[in-house]
Amino acid sequence: ETGVTQTPRHLVMGMTNKKSLKCEQHLGHNAMYWYKQSAKKPLELMFVYSLEERVENNSVPSRFSPECPNSSHLFLHLHTLQPEDSALYLCASTQGHQTGDTEAFFGQGTRLTVV
């Protein structure tokens, strides 16, 4: 599949579970992002990676742990989450973090429910 792919599409997890969200982009982009979309809030930027290096952590709790092993893959490791963390998690990529075209390409998102 071309573009940005996220797996799984849906995830239900208990508060004591550990799970990971995966994002993969086939666009040759160098920057990748995690956004959170809650029911009653605007899309919020969580993390920014540029060339596999984390360049921004937007005051996200440590129970969310990102990982970027290469410029095509981005993970979000989850542990001991709270019910209020239930949301749609969107991955996006751009050509570069401070260079290149600024158009962001989004994945379909992972709908996370914490029970």
Next chain:
Amino acid sequence: AQRVTQPEKLLSVFKGAPVELKCNYSYSGSPELFWYVQYSRQRLQLLLRHISRESIKGFTADLNKGETSFHLKKPFAQEEDSAMYYCALNVKAAGNKLTFGGGTRVLVKP
């Protein structure tokens, strides 16, 4: 800090009627403004950006720095325009990262 405000959560119009989605931003420098759209069961995607100054799917948006606005307009709405629309701001000097508004749901009725 940057902020984007979309005052309308829902706009309901009849087919063929004009539609205008409001977007206001707060940023003291020179931002890049975008409109992103999410159709039903599709991913969020770019609709248009202010620097291109072009019409996409009949939509236009003009950046008004004096009013700090970037309203999206279409003179004749179509049913396929029904979607969720997000206004977004990027401060390139701070790295490509988007600040989104809360979104406006547009419903075009036949």
